[in-house]
Amino acid sequence: MTDGTTDRETGRDGTGPDRVTLMVGGGIAAALLAVIGSAGGWVLAGDEKSPVTAPVEAADSRSPSAQTTPPPRGRPTPTTAAPSSTAPTRPTGLTVPDLVGMNFEEARHELRGLGLGWQFVFGNGNSSSVLSTNPTAGTPVQRGVTVVVTVTGSAPPNSVPDLLGMKCRDAGAELVDDGFSPRYPTGRSGTVTAQEPEGGAVRKWNDIVSISCGTASSGDESASPQ
Structure with missing residues (x-):
């Protein structure tokens, strides 16, 4: 009985109860330090301020700087009409009268009254009537234009x-x-x-x-x- 008690109290390796207590206490302390260390590391990590990125605000559509200007549209290159080789003729409402069959002197009188010139071309017959005109009757003309009048007969x-x-x-x-x-x-x-x-x-x-x-x-x- 005495030996069993002694063995339990002193241990076979010669260590006493105090050593067992220290080992147990040391293990608990180590565990506590590990917990404290991890917590301290988290606290220290929390103390370090990470860079704060300012939130990007949406541009105010009412701000001139925020408005987007569309690219200018290509303007068509103006074209210049090629100059006409002849000046446009304004209509005057004046036309060559119908003189065919009329006496050539009467035809001249009518042409003069319209402000038109005349040129007689006589034929070989005896008639003094107008055979044709150039321009023909109804052709639009300007004042001062000469009308060639062909007479059927010869010049009297x-x-x-x-x-x-x-x-x-x-x-x-x-x-x-x-x-x-x-x-x-x-x-x-x-x-x-x-x-x-x-x-x-x-x-x-x-x-x-x-x-x-x-x-x-x-x-x-x-x-x-x-």
């Missing part, structure tokens, strides 16, 4: 007027009225000092009559082209 005889002493411009106008073509070898100023053929000579329509005009006096004006 015509008497040359006496123009001596007349103002050059008035003499030219009279020649046109009488169916002649005036020429001005010395110009159109002054008065008529000579003419060829002379007054009273018989010629035909469209024949040329030359008139020589002298220096205009102080009261004369320069003759305008007829």
